[in-house]
Amino acid sequence: xxxxxxxxxxxxxxxxxxxxxxxxxxxxxxxxxxxxxxxxxxxxxxxxxxxxxxxxxxxxxxxxxxxxxxxxxxxxxxxxxxxxxxxxxxxxxxxxxxxxxxxxxxxxxxxxxxxxxxxxxxxxxxxxxxxxxxxxxxxxxxxxxxxxxxxxxxxxxxxxxxxxxxxxxxxxxxxxxxxxxxxxxxxxxxxxxxxxxxxxxxxxxxxxxxxxxxxxxxxxxxxxxxxxxxxxxxxxxxxxxxxxxxxxxxxxxxxxxxxxxxxxxxxxxxxxxxxxxxxxxxxxxxxxxxxxxxxxxxxxxxxxxxxxxxxxxxxxxxxxxxxxxxxxxxxxxxxxxxxxxxxxxxxxxxxxxxxxxxxxxxxxxxxxxxxxxxxxxxxxxxxxxxxxxxxxxxxxxxxxxxxxxxxxxxxxxxxxxxxxxxxxxxxxxxxxxxxxxx
Amino acid sequence: xxxxxxxxxxxxxxxxxxxxxxxxxxxxxxxxxxxxxxxxxxxxxxxxxxxxxxxxxxxxxxxxxxxxxxxxxxxxxxxxxxxxxxxxxxxxxxxxxxxxxxxxxxxxxxxxxxxxxxxxxxxxxxxxxxxxxxxxxxxxxxxxxxxxxxxxxxxxxxxxxxxxxxxxxxxxxxxxxxxxxxxxxxxxxxxxxxxxxxxxxxxxxxxxxxxxxxxxxxxxxxxxxxxxxxxxxxxxxxxxxxxxxxxxxxx
Ligand SMILES: Nc1ncnc2c1ncn2[C@@H]1O[C@H](COP(=O)(O)OP(=O)(O)OP(=O)(O)O)[C@@H](O)[C@H]1O
Ligand SMILES: [Mg+2]
Numbered sequence: 282x283x284x285x286x287x288x289x290x291x292x293x294x295x296x297x298x299x300x301x302x303x304x305x306x307x308x309x310x311x312x313x314x315x316x317x318x319x320x321x322x323x324x325x326x327x328x329x330x331x332x333x334x335x336x337x338x339x340x341x342x343x344x345x346x347x348x349x350x351x352x353x354x355x356x357x358x359x360x361x362x363x364x365x366x367x368x369x370x371x372x373x374x375x376x377x378x379x380x381x382x383x384x385x386x387x388x389x390x391x392x393x394x395x396x397x398x399x400x401x402x403x404x405x406x407x408x409x410x411x412x413x414x415x416x417x418x419x420x421x422x423x424x425x426x427x428x429x430x431x432x433x434x435x436x437x438x439x440x441x442x443x444x445x446x447x448x449x450x451x452x453x454x455x456x457x458x459x460x461x462x463x464x465x466x467x468x469x470x471x472x473x474x475x476x477x478x479x480x481x482x483x484x485x486x487x488x489x490x491x492x493x494x495x496x497x498x499x500x501x502x503x504x505x506x507x508x509x510x511x512x513x514x515x516x517x518x519x520x521x522x523x524x525x526x527x528x529x530x531x532x533x534x535x536x537x538x539x540x541x542x543x544x545x546x547x548x549x550x551x552x553x554x555x556x557x558x559x560x561x562x563x564x565x566x567x568x569x570x571x572x573x574x575x576x577x578x579x580x581x582x583x584x585x586x587x588x589x590x591x592x593x594x595x596x597x598x599x600x601x602x603x604x605x606x607x608x609x610x611x612x613x614x615x616x617x618x619x620x621x622x623x624x625x626x627x628x629x630x631x632x633x634x635x636x637x638x639x640x641x642x643x644x645x646x647x648x649x650x651x652x653x654x655x656x657x658x659x660x661x662x663x664x665x666x667x668x669x670x671x672x673x674x675x676x677x678x679x680x681x682x683x684x685x686x687x688x689x690x691x692x693x694x695x696x697x698x699x700x701x702x703x704x705x706x707x708x709x710x711x712x713x714x715x716x717x718x719x
Numbered sequence: 720x721x722x723x724x725x726x727x728x729x730x731x732x733x734x735x736x737x738x739x740x741x742x743x744x745x746x747x748x749x750x751x752x753x754x755x756x757x758x759x760x761x762x763x764x765x766x767x768x769x770x771x772x773x774x775x776x777x778x779x780x781x782x783x784x785x786x787x788x789x790x791x792x793x794x795x796x797x798x799x800x801x802x803x804x805x806x807x808x809x810x811x812x813x814x815x816x817x818x819x820x821x822x823x824x825x826x827x828x829x830x831x832x833x834x835x836x837x838x839x840x841x842x843x844x845x846x847x848x849x850x851x852x853x854x855x856x857x858x859x860x861x862x863x864x865x866x867x868x869x870x871x872x873x874x875x876x877x878x879x880x881x882x883x884x885x886x887x888x889x890x891x892x893x894x895x896x897x898x899x900x901x902x903x904x905x906x907x908x909x910x911x912x913x914x915x916x917x918x919x920x921x922x923x924x925x926x927x928x929x930x931x932x933x934x935x936x937x938x939x940x941x942x943x944x945x946x947x948x949x950x951x952x953x954x955x956x957x958x959x960x961x962x963x964x965x966x967x968x969x970x
Contacts, residue, residue: 687813
């Protein structure tokens with residue numbers, strides 16, 4: 282095997298197999314199979330169509346991450362705007378440090394009846410957990426292969442199940458802190474039964490040179506509603522690989538928003554499978570990158586049944602020598618008539634050295650559908666900057682105003698009002714305190 | 720003292736000389752009008768005063784309140800009290816008029832070492848300034864100039880002027896595209912700002928505006944030069960005779 286990074290993961294697996302959660306049960310067999318297929322496929326690289334712009338293999342080889350240590354001592358959350366972004370919102374908080382649940386730092390009390398929130402390792406015997414972990418989405422094999430790595434090595438995560446008709450009383454905030462370098466593999470499972478409702482914030486922070494490998498599996502029952510807001514801002518030496526996979530039953534609704542302030546290299550994958558008619562998915566995001574950051578947003582929406590709606594908008598600003606990527610695909614299966622599918626991506630280059638690659642695609646096999654896709658890459662308008670300055674607004678402030686205005690179009694799609702305002706503040710602050718200047 | 724003192728001003732754009740030796744003095748409290756054929760350099764003069772990049776002063780000088788204006792950049796000039804109402808105000812998608820106004824006013828206050836206005840006091844002030852200009856709240860909530868009609872854009876420009884209270888206001892064809900009622904509203908807005916400390920330079924093609932905003936002097940700009948200066952009656956004369964007598968080549 283000439284894939285050194287994959288080999289490190291395989292060795293880790295051999296070493297830890299006996300002590301990984303679920304040893305001896307169905308999960309152990311599933312892990313064996315996942316590791317086998319992960320090793321066969323290897324880590325993805327740029328010769329694969331779906332990884333054309335992100336060489337995960339090279340990045341992981343270079344960094345040669347060993348497993349992150351269990352961090353058991355006291356932990357101080359970083360004193361940054363990102364770390365405290367949701368602090369003012371009344372919410373349940375579950376904290377993970379180096380990928381491990383820390384009940385001592387968490388605060389999820391008096392959950393409503395019908396809301397079951399556990400550490401993944403405590404519910405491995407439950408059937409719904411098995412079903413979610415074993416689920417496959419076969420629309421983008423090259424991108425899903427990395428889920429095998431997660432399945433083989435996952436050591437913790439949050440498992441949330443909300444019973445029929447129950448509404449989570451306040452947002453659940455899953456906070457992931459990389460306190461030390463090294464690889465962590467997290468698996469979150471979310472099951473909303475019929476007509477259940479939840480808002481979940483997921484934030485990934487920490488300055489360590491860590492590899493965060495996160496898979497979040499979601500199943501929405503009929504008419505269930507999930508709003509998922511993910512915020513990511515990690516160290517320059519970190520690699521972030523996150524996959525959100527959602528299966529939507531009839532008339533359910535997903536709203537997913539990702540704000541990526543990046544790390545060294547990030548890849549955010551979003552898979553949506555419509556399995557029941559009349560469902561809606563809003564998959565949106567914004568990203569702001571500087572220096573040598575690289576952020577790849579990958580998104581596949583599968584309209585496998587008729588009458589579903591999917592709207593996607595990603596907007597990004599790129600400064601320094603950063604690189605932004607949007608790859609998206611909307612698949613409309615032959616029987617999926619009355620599909621409404623839209624996918625848009627817009628980027629703003631703030632520096633000559635920044636680059637953007639956008640590839641939105643439509644694969645349509647039905648005829649009675651409404652689909653559109655598009656992408657633009659532009660720069661700040663000099664005329665607009667002049668106009669603002671002519672009213673006394675200094676150049677940097679003028680640029681910030683225009684950058685915020687650009688990102689706000691996407692950020693406005695975050696349904697939770699306080700979260701929306703929190704993300705807008707972060708986006709505005711990104712420019713103010715950063716190299717967010719040419 | 721002269722608020723604005725322009726001496727032998729030559730300005731080139733993209734290497735082409737557009738203004739070819741302008742002399743113009745405006746004292747505090749005065750309103751001067753500039754008229755002249757299309758392409759004669761009126762907007763160029765306004766842009767030079769605002770400090771727009773690409774407008775190169777190749778000769779001569781501009782002094783504002785005794786100070787060399789060319790030493791200040793665009794936003795410094797605005798904070799120092801220069802305001803240009805644009806002939807073609809541009810659209811700024813995503814920035815609400817309200818946010819824009821607040822950012823501009825507070826930036827200027829900050830530059831002058833004054834305290835910034837909080838949201839409540841700002842709102843009160845904007846409403847007070849917007850009312851006589853018939854600018855409804857609904858318009859303030861929309862992105863600046865986006866989807867505004869021609870007349871609404873011009874009213875928005877005057878609102879900015881009323882709020883920022885500049886020492887020298889340059890109005891570039893603020894009357895074009897206005898219906899009679901809007902013209903009166905805008906003129907009343909401008910007149911409300913006339914005072915002994917403030918000077919105005921009004922660029923227009925029509926004497927009608929000058930019936931409402933009565934100027935102390937009227938200049939004819941042709942071929943990049945001021946070819947004639949007179950009183951308000953000059954505007955009436957031009958209305959009748961046109962600019963033939965001031966043809967750039969003849970001058
Ligand atoms: N970037 C440029 N390069 C070359 N020539 C230019 C440039 N910008 C303006 N000009 C020229 O300068 C001259 C003066 O233009 P200006 O806009 O100042 O005229 P104006 O008097 O305001 O006309 P109008 O009454 O039509 O508004 C015109 O001939 C115009 O074509
Ligand atoms: Mg003009």
